[in-house]
Structures are given as structure tokens and as C-alpha cells.
Amino acid sequence: MISLFLHELRLNRRVMLALGGALGLFAFLMALIAPSIQESLNEAMKLVPSFLRPLVGDRLKATGLEGVLAIVYTHPVWLTLNGAWAVGYGARAIAADIERGTLGLTLAYPLSRTQVLASKALTLLSGIIAFALVTVLATAAGLAYHREALPAGPTGYAWAAIGMVLLFGCIGAVSLACSAITGVRGSGGAEAGKALGWALGFAVVSYFIDALGQFWKTAEPYRVWSIFRHYDPKVLLAGTPPDLVAWAYLGGLAVLSLIVAWQVFDRRDLSI
Amino acid sequence: MPAISTRALTKTYGSGKGIRDVSLEVQEGEMFGFLGPNGAGKTTTIRVLLDFLRPDSGSASVLGLDCQKESLQVRKLIGFLPGEVHLEERLTGMEALDTFARYRGDVDPGYRRDLCERLDIASGLSRPIRTYSKGMKQKVAIVQALMHRPRLLILDEPTEGLDPLIQHTFFQLLTEARSQGATVFMSSHVLSEVERTCDRVALIRSGRLLVTEEIQALKARATRTVEVTLAESASADAFALPGVSAESHGEGRWTFTVTGELDPLVKRLAAYSVRDLEVARASLEAIFMRYYAKEDA
Numbered sequence: 245m246i247s248l249f250l251h252e253l254r255l256n257r258r259v260m261l262a263l264g265g266a267l268g269l270f271a272f273l274m275a276l277i278a279p280s281i282q283e284s285l286n287e288a289m290k291l292v293p294s295f296l297r298p299l300v301g302d303r304l305k306a307t308g309l310e311g312v313l314a315i316v317y318t319h320p321v322w323l324t325l326n327g328a329w330a331v332g333y334g335a336r337a338i339a340a341d342i343e344r345g346t347l348g349l350t351l352a353y354p355l356s357r358t359q360v361l362a363s364k365a366l367t368l369l370s371g372i373i374a375f376a377l378v379t380v381l382a383t384a385a386g387l388a389y390h391r392e393a394l395p396a397g398p399t400g401y402a403w404a405a406i407g408m409v410l411l412f413g414c415i416g417a418v419s420l421a422c423s424a425i426t427g428v429r430g431s432g433g434a435e436a437g438k439a440l441g442w443a444l445g446f447a448v449v450s451y452f453i454d455a456l457g458q459f460w461k462t463a464e465p466y467r468v469w470s471i472f473r474h475y476d477p478k479v480l481l482a483g484t485p486p487d488l489v490a491w492a493y494l495g496g497l498a499v500l501s502l503i504v505a506w507q508v509f510d511r512r513d514l515s516i
Numbered sequence: 517m518p519a520i521s522t523r524a525l526t527k528t529y530g531s532g533k534g535i536r537d538v539s540l541e542v543q544e545g546e547m548f549g550f551l552g553p554n555g556a557g558k559t560t561t562i563r564v565l566l567d568f569l570r571p572d573s574g575s576a577s578v579l580g581l582d583c584q585k586e587s588l589q590v591r592k593l594i595g596f597l598p599g600e601v602h603l604e605e606r607l608t609g610m611e612a613l614d615t616f617a618r619y620r621g622d623v624d625p626g627y628r629r630d631l632c633e634r635l636d637i638a639s640g641l642s643r644p645i646r647t648y649s650k651g652m653k654q655k656v657a658i659v660q661a662l663m664h665r666p667r668l669l670i671l672d673e674p675t676e677g678l679d680p681l682i683q684h685t686f687f688q689l690l691t692e693a694r695s696q697g698a699t700v701f702m703s704s705h706v707l708s709e710v711e712r713t714c715d716r717v718a719l720i721r722s723g724r725l726l727v728t729e730e731i732q733a734l735k736a737r738a739t740r741t742v743e744v745t746l747a748e749s750a751s752a753d754a755f756a757l758p759g760v761s762a763e764s765h766g767e768g769r770w771t772f773t774v775t776g777e778l779d780p781l782v783k784r785l786a787a788y789s790v791r792d793l794e795v796a797r798a799s800l801e802a803i804f805m806r807y808y809a810k811e812d813a
Contacts, residue, residue, distance in 0.1 A: 247618040255606055345602030349660070352566055352596035353619040354588045514568040 248355060248363035253370065256333065260371050267325045267375050268382040274316040275386025282312045309394060313383060314478035317404065322379070327447055329371045330412040334419025335443040337364040338509060339426045339436040348516035357510050361424065365502060368416045369409075376408040396483025403480035410494040411475040417501035419443035424505035425512075471497065517580045519544045519668050519699035520565065525574035527560055528723075535560050535723040537574070542701055542716075544579075544667075547694055549710030549731075550703040551804065552720035558703040559599055560723070562672050566596060578668060595666030599673040599703075601650075601657040609641035609648065609656050616660040628663040634685055635659060650677040662689060669693060671702040675709055687713055707804055719807055726807050738803045741796040742772040742781065747789035755784060 253260075316322060338361070341347040350360060380401040387393060394400045422439040450470045457467030467473040474490035520542040528534035535557040542548045552558050563569040564576050567587035576583040578590045603612050613632075617623040632638040635655040645653065654677040661669060669690070675683050690700050690713065704710050710717055711731060718728040727734070746768040755762040759775040768791070774781055778795070785793070 247615070251615050251618075254611075255604065345598070345600060346604050348568070348598050348602065349596070349616075349657070350619070351568060352591060352594065352598070353616070354592040355619060356588055511570075513570060515563070516568055 245355075245359045245363060248350075248359060249366050252363055252367040256367060256371070259333070260329070260374065263325055263329050263371075264374055264378045267322065268378045270319075270321055270325065271316065271379045271382035272386040274319070275313070275383040276389055278309060278312045278316070278387065279390055279392055281315075282309055285312065308482070309387070309392065310396070310400060310478055310481035313394070313404075313481050314476075316383070317379070317408070317477035317481075318472075318475075323451070326372075326375055326408070326412050327415065327444075329375060330368070330416035331419045331440065331443045331447055333371060334368050334416040335423050335440040336436050337368065337420055338423040338505075339439040340423075342514065342516055343436050345516060347514065351514070351516065358506060361420075361506055361509050365417070365420060365505075368420060369413060372409055372412045372416060375412070376405040379408065380405045394481060396481065400481040400483040403483065403486055404477050406491075407475050407477060407480045407486070410491055410498070411471060414471050414494045414498040414501070415443070415447050417498040417505070418446050421501040421505040421508075422446075424509035517544065518542060518577075519546065520548075520576075520578055520701055522561070522564075522576045523574050525561070525564060525571055525576055527564055527569055527571045533557075533560075533723065535564075535720075538720070538723075538725050539574075540718055540725065540728060542699060544699050545694065545697060546716060547690065547700040547714045548702065549714035549717040550701065550720065551705065551707065551710055551717055552703075553705055556720045557723040558720060559672055561720070562596075562670055562703060565670060566591065566594070593667045595661035595664065595669045597657050597661040597669070597671045597674050599676070601653045601677075603645045603648075603653055603656060605644065605646040608644050609637065609652075612645060612656060613641070613659060613663070617663065620664045623664050627665065628659060631659045631662055631689070634689070635682060651679060651682070654678055655682065658686060658689075662693065665693070665696065665698070667698055669698055669700045669702075671700065673704055673706075674702060675704075675706065683709070719804060721807075734803055738775075738806065740774045740778065742774055742778070743792075743794040743796070744770045744772065744785060744790060745792040746770065746785075747791050750788060754787075755781070757781060757784060 338347070341350070347360070351357065384394070384401060396403075419439070422442040423436075426435045426439040426442075451472050453463070454467050454470035454472035456463040457465075457470070457473070471494060474487070474493045476487070476490070480486060518541045520540065522538050522540045525538040525540075526534070526536050528536070533555060538557070538561060540561075550558050550561070560569065564571050565578060565583050567583055567590070570584060579593055581590045581593075583590055603609075604615075607615065613628065617625075617628065629638070632641065635658060637652060637655045637659070640648070640652060641656075645656070648656070658674070661671070675686065678686060687709075690702075694700055700714075702710065702714065714731060716728065716730050717734065719726040749768065750770075752762050752764060755770075755772065757780045759777070760781050761773045763771045763773075765771065772781055
């Protein structure tokens with residue numbers, strides 16, 4: 245199991261380093277300009293008529309440093325970089341190994357399917373945790389450059405990091421479940437592509453349900469179905485005690501997806 | 517205890533392909549050939565033995581262990597060479613072998629090195645696998661299958677992509693493994709290699725086992741052609757024997773097709789003055805084709 249996990253880490257180290265570097269750089273640069281963004285946004289918000297302010301949405305209420313950083317932590321670039329790992333690795337983890345035929349040799353060794361799946365899940369989680377840590381550490385470094393600090397201090401960063409891990413852990417686990425269900429050897433990438441499509445579809449649809457619900461009152465009740473509704477970095481960065489129901493929702497969905505992945509993968513036929 | 521035992525093993529796919537009622541027994545220390553054309557069910561049987569596929573009905577065991585319920589223990593005892601070798605292309609050959617050795621845990625590094633040298637891959641192991649030829653990948657896969665001295669070797673079309681010289685080394689390695697007590701189960705559609713190396717053979721077609729027999733017995737029962745030149749003339753009636761068909765080409769030249777024992781024909785020929793006699797032994801290929809023709813009929 246440890247050998248499998250280390251093997252996965254070694255195979256994916258370049259991707260992990262590249263994504264981690266890009267995330268770190270993005271978070272650091274955004275933290276560098278965060279104080280000036282905060283100032284500009286606050287000035288801009290004053291110009292918006294009060295009746296229009298609800299339409300602008302929660303995300304633009306950058307009334308504190310944590311408000312600006314919350315924009316960074318929900319920025320499309322940041323989401324894409326994290327999603328590239330959670331969806332990209334998760335959806336290909338099993339399906340691509342089946343397609344390429346490499347799983348055939350691995351499973352000819354005394355390694356159970358559960359161990360193979362667990363090593364993939366652990367690699368996925370390692371990346372997600374590493375990226376969350378890189379994000380908050382790079383943010384702290386960027387703020388420190390301006391001698392600024394998050395009012396909530398390390399607690400805010402810790403809550404935010406846990407929130408990120410839960411959000412992308414959930415996306416990654418759903419992706420892994422898609423991967424464990426699909427996969428036919430020699431299908432020329434079509435099966436891994438299918439898993440990728442389902443996983444990406446889940447993440448994108450979920451994101452747009454949440455985004456739509458913020459700006460359109462009719463869609464607001466549906467936000468509860470979106471995983472992004474249960475990730476509020478602004479509240480977390482403020483050091484407010486986390487919404488345990490939201491965390492349970494994300495964690496529960498992740499665990500449920502892993503159970504589905506495990507049950508299906510352990511029982512299915514593998515033409516490898 | 518048989519090395520491999522299957523009882524009425526059945527695994528079918530939606531397309532109707534697969535295996536049906538395959539009952540097979542391979543004894544410990546045997547070299548066993550599993551023959552059949554592409555799509556006959558050879559790989560499906562192997563996949564069930566390795567627990568990649570779960571059978572619809574029937575059972576399979578390896579060295580007394582159930583292939584499905586005790587799959588991990590089974591795979592501890594097996595060395596597997598897949599029909600198509602797919603190695604992780606991001607690794608070098610050495611990294612791949614190190615990874616496999618870690619998975620296995622009980623690999624003698626000296627023996628592994630020896631295998632690499634004998635298969636002539638030692639110098640290329642530092643290169644990434646994506647730069648390897650098909651033959652080179654096959655050799656790496658052979659090393660991983662043999663390096664832990666398994667009790668049972670399951671080889672799916674093992675010589676694909678190997679040049680004749682390396683094929684010779686490979687069969688030497690198999691013979692050595694066998695002399696150390698290993699059992700070899702080899703699927704192939706190359707009849708000559710099975711004929712050369714195996715003790716017993718099973719023929720499979722369209723998912724059904726046609727025959728399981730010792731190669732020598734199979735050949736002994738097969739049709740042989742006897743070309744004879746006699747010094748004197750003879751009538752065809754003189755050779756009207758059970759299992760013998762005679763054809764005269766004139767000038768004392770005869771061709772006899774014999775199914776079963778040669779002895780009655782030889783005794784009958786002894787009554788004549790024989791100038792020349794040549795017995796063509798039936799190749800496995802001819803036997804194979806005969807079985808298939810029978811099935812088609």
C-alpha cells in the first residue's frame with residue numbers, strides 16, 4: 245500500500261509541483277495586491293446605489309482583508325488550478341490505468357483492488373492538502389510583505405485551508421468514483437475522457453448553480469444543492485466558527501463517493 | 517495438488533464471447549500449453565485465474581487456493597506475463613523493475629540482475645520506457661514475471677516481439693524455472709513453440725475446451741503419412757487395414773495415411789521388398805487443424 249502510494253506520488257510529482265507552484269505564485273501575487281484591491285473595492289462599493297448592492301452579491305462585499313482574499317479563493321484561476329488536480333487526477337486515476345493496460349501488471353501482484361484505490365485516494369488527498377497549504381502560506385507571505393496580517397490570524401488560515409480541502413476533496417472523490425466506474429482497455433482515451441467529462445460536469449454545474457443563486461433570487465433555493473454553497477472562504481478567513489453542517493455535507497458527499505468507488509471497483513470485471 | 521484446476525468455469529460477455537464449462541487440470545512442475553486462435557478464450561481464462569474477471573459459474577484454483585476468495589495469496593505465488601505489455605512509460609526500466617520488486621517484497625537482486633543480463637537489457641534500463649521497442653518492453657516484463665522465482669508462471673503469448681535469439685534464452689529460463697519446481701502455464705497461438713517446450717497441451721476454441729492431452733500422445737494418435745517405394749507391384753487390397761488408406765502412384769510408389777498404430781502396416785509391408793520408406797510425423801499444427809475441422813463439421 246505504501247509502495248503504491250509512493251509510486252503514485254513519484255509518477256505525479258511534476259504535475260503536483262507545477263500546479264503547486266502556480267497556485268503559490270497566484271496566491272502570493274494576489275495577496276501582494278490585496279490591500280490596494282480592498283481599498284479600491286470599498287471605494288467602488290460606496291458608489292453603488294444601495295438598492296443595487298444585493299445584486300452585486302456576497303463575493304464583492306470586500307469589506308475587509310478577508311473579503312478580498314475570499315475573492316482570491318473563489319477566483320476562476322484559483323479554482324481551475326485546484327480543479328485541474330482534483331478532477332484531472334481523480335477522473336483519470338483508475339480509468340486511464342485500465343485504458344493504458346498498466347493496471348493489469350499491478351493487479352497481477354499481491355495487491356488488492358482496495359489498496360490500489362486507497363493509494364489513488366491518498367495521492368489525490370495529498371495533492372489537495374498540499375495545494376491548500378501552499379495557498380494559505382503564499383497568502384500569508386504576500387501579506388507579510390506589506391506588513392499586513394489577517395485579523396483572525398492563523399485560525400482564519402486554518403479554517404480556510406480545511407474548507408478548501410473539503411471542497412476539492414469532495415470534487416476529487418466524485419471524480420475518483422467516475423473513474424472507478426468507467427474504463428475499458430484500449431478504448432483510445434474515450435473511457436477516461438468519459439470519466440473526466442462526468443466529473444467536470446459535476447463541478448461546473450455545481451459552480452453555476454451556486455453562482456446563479458447568488459445573482460438570481462429564483463435560483464437561490466437551489467444553491468443548497470451546490471457544493472460551492474457550502475464553501476464560504478470569507479467567513480472562514482474571518483475566523484468565525486465553521487458551519488459544521490456545511491462541512492458535514494462536503495465531507496459526507498466525499499465519503500459517500502469513495503464508498504461507491506470502492507464498492508464498484510472491488511466488484512467489477514476488469515478486462516486488463 | 518494441481519497447480520491449476522478449473523471446474524466447469526464459465527464467463528461470458530454480452531457479445532457471446534468468453535469461456536464455457538472449461539475444466540482443466542495442470543499438475544505441479546508441468547509445462548502446459550494452452551492453445552487456441554485469437555478470441556478463443558485463452559486470455560479470459562487467465563484473467564479469471566488472476567481474479568481480473570469473476571466467473572459466472574464454476575470455480576478456479578491455483579495451488580489449492582481459490583482464485584477469487586484467496587486471490588491475494590494466489591498472486592503471491594504467481595509470475596504473470598501479459599499478452600500485451602503495458603509498462604508505465606514515465607519510468608525508466610530500472611524504476612519499473614524496482615517498483616515491481618517493492619510490490620513483491622521477496623526479490624533476490626542478484627537473480628534479477630542475472631535475468632537482465634541474460635535477456636540483454638541491463639544496459640538499457642536507465643532509459644525511459646517510452647523510448648523502448650516492443651521487444652525491450654517484453655523483456656522487462658519477462659524479468660518482472662520471473663524475478664521472484666514464482667511457483668507458477670502464467671504466460672500469455674510470451675514470445676510476441678522477441679527475436680529468435682532471445683526466444684531461445686527465454687525458453688532456457690523457463691526450463692530452468694521448471695527444473696527448480698515451477699509450473700509453467702503458457703497460452704499461445706504459435707504451435708511450434710508449444711510443441712517444443714510443453715509436456716501437455718489443451719486446445720480451446722470458441723470458449724470451449726476441445727481436448728487436453730500429452731503432446732506425444734496427441735501426436736501418436738494423429739494421422740501420419742508413410743511414403744513407401746516397393747521393388748515389386750502390389751494391389752491396394754493388400755493394404756486394406758483398419759485406419760490405413762493407401763494410394764498408389766505407380767512404379768511401386770505408395771502413400772499411406774495412417775491413423776493410430778503404425779505396426780499393422782509395417783508388418784504388412786514386411787512381406788514385400790522395400791526400397792525406400794519415409795514416415796512424416798504429424799505436426800501439432802496438423803493435429804490442431806484436424807480438431808478444428810472436426811468441430812466445424
